[in-house]
Amino acid sequence: MAVLSPGLGSVRTGETRGGSEPELASRAGTCAHAAEAQHVKRRRHPARGEPLSRPGWPRRPSCSRLLEEFVNHIQELQIMDERIQRKVEKLEQQCQKEAKKVQELQKSNQVAFQYFQELDEHISYVATKVCHLGDQLEGVNTPRQWAVEAQKLMKYFNEFLDGELKSDVFTNSEKIKEAADQKLHLIAQELPFDRFSEVKSKIASKYHDLEYQLIQEFTSAQRRGEISRMREVAAVLLHFKGSYLRNDIFEDAAILCQGVNKQVGDIFSNPETVLAKLIQNVFEIKLQSFVKDQLEECRKSDAEQYLKSLYDLYKNYIEVEIGYLKSRSAMILQRYYDSKNHQKRSIGTGGIQDLKERIRRTNLPLGPSIDTHGETFLSQEVVVNLLQETKQAFERCHRLSDHSDLPRNAFRIFTILVEFLCIEHIDYALETGLAGIPSSDSRNANLYFLDVVQQANTIFHLFDKQFNDHLMPLISSSKLSECLQKKKEIIEQMEIKLDTGIDRTLNCMMGQMKHILAAEQKKTDFKPEDENNVLIQYTNACVKVCAYVRKQVEKIKNSMDGKNVHTVLMELGVRFHRLIYEHLQQYSYSCMGGMLAICDVAEYRKCAKDFKIPMVLHFFDTLHALCNLLVVAPDNLKQVCSGEQLANLDKNILHSFVQLRADYRSARLARHFS
Secondary structure, eight states: OEEOOTTSOOEEGGGTTTOOHHHHHHHHHHHHHHHHHHHHHHHHSOOTTOOSOOTTOOOOOOHHHHHHHHHHHHHHHHHHHHHHHHHHHHHHHHHHHHHHHHHHHHHHHHHHHHHHHHHHHHHHHHHHHHHHHHHHHHHHHHHHHHHHHHHHHHHHHHHHHHTOOOSHHHHOGGGHHHHHTOSHHHHHHTSOHHHHHHHHHHHHHHHHHHHHHHHHHHHHHHHHTOHHHHHHHHHHHTTSOOOOOOSSHHHHHHHHHHHHHHHHHHHOSOHHHHHHHHHHHIIIIIIHHHHHHHHHHHHTTOHHHHHHHHHHHHHTHHHHHHHHHHHHHHHHHHHHHHHTTOOOOOOOOSTHHHHHHHHHHTTOOOSOOOOOTTOOOOOHHHHHHHHHHHHHHHHHHHHHSOTTTHHHHHHHHHHHHIIIIIIIIIIHHHHHHHHTSOOTTOSSOOOOHHHHHHHHHHHHHHHHHHIIIIIGGGOOHHHHHHHHHHHHHHHHHHHHHHHHHHHHHHHHHHHHHHHHHHHHOOHHHHSOSOTTOOOOSSOHHHHHHHHHHHHHHHHHHHHOOTHHHHHHHHHHHHHHHHHHHHHHTTOOBOHHHHHHHHHHHHHHHHHHHTTTOHHHHHHHHHHHHHHGGGTSOGGGHHHHHTSTTTTTSOHHHHHHHHTTBTTTTTTTGGGGGO
């Protein structure tokens, strides 16, 4: 900083810092002497053309006054400088104190983190030891429990062998549940008959009495309407085999199944298995024996009665067929789910379930998705078995049904196939697959629904083939429209769920690509610090997105066929283009960054060629032309905008891309769109 005065040179305040008053006075005197000398010189030797004196001019201030003002200003500046210096020193001291505190906190944080790591390692070590100890305890405890149980069974067996039951389990009626839980009856059946016939009969008689008591208790609870008690007794009765019917065996079979259907659902945790077992027992134990006895009774003695009995039994054939087909289909499905160690979830309809499904179709998060671990829960082996059972049922129906009853009976068999194949197997797999689709913001999500789509398409073809080959020849015009309508409804329901799953899967793919772009794309990619040192052909984000897209395109082509491939790939391509378009709008581009963006879009366009969809490729061609606006010279901008590929685009779209240029303001590019 310098202070200027007329007739004097500049004086720097830094030179007076720390000087004493005598020094200042001496310097001031020197300055005054020089000023007077200059003034005298100008009076003696005036400048060329300058008059020696002019009347009326004011007299110049005296040198002493000027010196005084000058010294005062210097002193004020010196005082101000000292104050500022003291403040600076005080602030520096505070900064040093705060820096020491930060260093101490960092050290404390490092120590705490080290303690945390040590504690975490110690917890992991203790947890490992606890798990190992638990395994050892279980390994010791399980054989011990087996030994105790074996000892009890041996004790009970000795009591039956001696003929005197002393254990409280068999003598106390309140412990009938504990008595029924014993495995003594099963073990006794494995013993040789010649040596243990007497004790085996005693054990069988005792267990028959227990079963009878439980059935009586179950019947009493049923009459009282005590569902909870029925559930308890039913859990114990699972260890026994038994059923009861009324007089007319065919009518009673249907009435029995219909009557206990609701109660079985309320009582048992696995009602399908219980009903299937009931129907199987009715068919194999009761109906087959009844038919055989009825025919054999009059076959040799009375041919006419034999034929009448055979005709009457054939009239009731379809009820037997339906019962057997239901039980057989339920067993096939249950065996498959048991092999997968899977407990079927109940799939509700209406009310809250429909509301949840509608929300899911909007792709809003609705709690965590179900992890299916890549399992589709669709099996071609199960499908083939169900179709084979139904094929044989159609053949029996063709041979055993009256001509007038044939269409109706064939339609009933078809409804069983729809129930177990389409609803219980395919529809359940679709519902489970939909529940297993992760939300669109999930990272590293595994998309298994396309595998479900692939297997469902294969099963649909097999289902349609049997419909045409085995059902249609048995259906007359009266039932034809009903069968076709039933098939159409089933297929439409499946297609709705397939469309919903594919749509949500595509949203997940878009979410994965967004995560890749957000993680890999840097702002400096398109606005590098050194414009002359850009060596890459395209960005890392572009490489990873293209690799992901190619993988998904290949998976879609393998999972679908026909027009479905074209439709899904078109939808994926449109969403892919929209994602890249919106992504590019987030950055500012230098000249070299614009060239790199063009290279990226060229790579995206090359990836879009794999779709083999002309419309998708056209979208990326247009996007590539838009990126040229990022690098074209300002004078040629208007000409490029009116080119063939950009002429039909909205002016605002062109302007929005030009606004991304780093030189948009400096080159005044807005004038081209005004």
